[in-house]
Amino acid sequence: MHDVAALAGVSHQTVSRVLNDFEGIRPETRERVLAAIEELGYRRNLAARALVTGQTQTIGMIGPVVPDIGPLSTLHALERSARAVGLHTMMTSTEPEPAAVRQALEFLLGRGIDALALAAQHREIIAAVEDLDPGIPVVHLLTGGTPAGASASIDQVEGARLAMQHLLDLGHTRIQHVAGPQSYTEARLRADAYRQIMAERGLESLPIVEGDWTADSGFHAADALVADATAVFCGNDQMAFGLLHHLTEKGIVVPRDMSLVGFDDTGEARHSVPPLTTVRQDFAAVGQLAVDLLAAQLGRGVAPAVQILEPEFVARYTTAAPRS
């Protein structure tokens, strides 16, 4: 910086002023400084800057340990959006145990982050972070529920309603739900919504089969379905794929003998055999929303009004009217 100042014939402070877009700099001076910066290939040292300002311009992200495409997509989009407004991101992951969460948080805090994006929907992780109180703005990602603080989510209840409505409209009454792990807020919200909607229609809720999001667990869930179920609302696409596989293997034809609705609309959903009817979640939009929220809290830009995005129903070929 001193070299730049010397070359431009000004003081280091003026260089700093130019860099930080301060007013009260004569255009010609600014040009000289900019030219000197260009010529020397000068790059501002962010460590020194962070030292004196106490801010790192960095958003810390806590993700799940299992590389799920959903949360990962959100985080990926968050990074892009953050970069667009000059913020950096730093990501780490944690197991859902208080000690591990604490360690992950300490890791990020130790590195210096100005805000935290929590993409771990596990209840224990959320609780642990709340407990630790990081002392910086926090936004919860994809929890889908009622936000304690700021949160960027997709409306899970509405998503479940879209899926269920479709099955009900087709005439199904014996609808079963294959849920994700109930330790995940989103899984619980979908399961609750399932029960709620069945009750609203005066229908009997069938036992909820709990999977672990993987296609494998969906495969095994097929064995746990009640005999007279005619449709299954799956907590995510992966489990739907596993279920579809097992049903097909058993000679149960989808959608003739059984209707199936997934959740997420992953890239493969369009090309399963048959293509999966599902509910689309725009994970990337959640990342963008989170950055808007955080940027506002960091004093840049204004907070968006909407914090809950709407899911979208995608009709394909795994649903049909029940056989009478």
Added chain:
Amino acid sequence: MHDVAALAGVSHQTVSRVLNDFEGIRPETRERVLAAIEELGYRRNLAARALVTGQTQTIGMIGPVVPDIGPLSTLHALERSARAVGLHTMMTSTEPEPAAVRQALEFLLGRGIDALALAAQHREIIAAVEDLDPGIPVVHLLTGGTPAGASASIDQVEGARLAMQHLLDLGHTRIQHVAGPQSYTEARLRADAYRQIMAERGLESLPIVEGDWTADSGFHAADALVADATAVFCGNDQMAFGLLHHLTEKGIVVPRDMSLVGFDDTGEARHSVPPLTTVRQDFAAVGQLAVDLLAAQLGRGVAPAVQILEPEFVARYTTAAPRS
């Protein structure tokens, strides 16, 4: 730090020594310092540390803009491994254009990174980074080819050989290849290996159909297959799913009428209908390997001998002998 020093009755330098595991500290003094740190909840300021050492203990990662589960898994694993040795990671992504790559690199360099992990297999990105010469250790991820510098990869030629060998052993001679975009080194390696192996057997290489990794492109590739092909070696699982979908829709039964081999072994491969025969790549292991490589270059630990991991063939139910 001064507060800690005061409480422990030592100088700040001694605190620093304890923090950095220097020798020549009396155990009892170290205990006093540690106790003071604990009591005050002191956390070292990494910005100040980076300022004076010129090192950030951070690995920068450049990933693709499209959130593919493969590279993302690798990056995710890289983060975990890095954290285990006390390194941080910072990720960004870039389009495959020199200007964008430059910007991404500047972004990371500006933030201060000690090493770079390049998880963008696009040739243009690799070239651009090489061109810019970041001046820090670089490791290429998943390029699968001959490493210019350090690289952590899975042997693509061997993977292709496993897939092809299987089809050849079944008696196929009219084998076609649906490749990924040839701008990706790995796609090109697989395609080259396909041609090479066909030639070795004295078989005619069929026209290579180029997709874009997505299931959609695999779906469309079905229209471009030659009439008498009896087997397809797909560049990845996603395209195989799309292909499988289209073939099934056309009434072509897999594997009776057509054999199909994928690549990657994604979580869904086990549960397609029928389950996909494929070649497994251990993406997480690549991330771990990359950290080992980088840590060695950063002066911690010793570099692993192996830089190329072996893929593994996974036999499922999309392949059979050709109908005679």
Added chain:
DNA sequence: CGCCACGGGGTGAACGTTAACGCAAGCCCC
């Protein structure tokens, strides 16, 4: 003609850490 306000820019200190060096006490050895 003198004073003041203000635009434009410079000066020194401070942020929290590590590196380089200094220094005292104790020990060994001839």
Added chain:
DNA sequence: GGGGCTTGCGTTAACGTTCACCCCGTGGCG
């Protein structure tokens, strides 16, 4: 018994920014 060496710790000066404050010239006004 004194000189050198080791052990254990303290002192001072950086690192590259930004912040708070000061200073100088110029123009307007009474």
